[in-house]
Amino acid sequence: METPKTPILENQICFPLYVIAKEITGLYRPFLDELDITYPQYLVMMVLWENDGLTVSHIGDKLFLDSGTLTPLLKRLEGKGFITRKRKKEDERVVEAFLTDVGRQLQQKACEIPGKIQRKIDVQPEDLIQLKESIQRILNKIEK
Incomplete structure (x- = not known):
């Protein structure tokens, strides 16, 4: 009987994806600290800046987060x-999230972050677009 081979870290697709996600998220930290928000809170705010007044379940769907993870994020943002x-x-079971004036003002400061990140990693925009498109194609296959 053949023994299965031990997985080798450098051959795994998950590892470089994990590392790049961790590293890029870390690059955001100093910019988000200035705004007094975490990266997951930033994601929630981006969703609301695009479409204010969404239900908690709709926000969760967009961010692939369950309500147990999302509710504490929303409570902190509300605080x-x-x-x-x-x-x-x-239907009182349905909760909607709305930006405050302070939340809308935060958007203006946040608009500078993508450019700062791009300058920090010093990668050509077309390379980033290609990477994002490749990842999105894989995600679409996983979601099916």
Whole structure:
């Protein structure tokens, strides 16, 4: 009987993806510290800057987060005055998140972050676009 080969770290697709995600997220930290938000909170804010007043479940769908992970994030953002959460009158089980004026002002400062990250990693924009498209194709296959 043939013995299965031990997986080798450098041959795994998951490892470089894990490392690059960790490293790039780390690059965001000093810029997000200036805004007093974490990277997951930044993701939530980006979703709301695109479409204010989304339900918690819709935000979770966009970010691939369950409500157990998302609810504490939203509570912290609300505690900082960036968002408010309101239950729908028609169905009180449904909670919607809305930007506050302070949350909208944060958007102006956040607009500088993508350019700062791009300058910091010093990679051609077309290389980043190609990488993002490749990752998105793989994600689309996983989601099916």
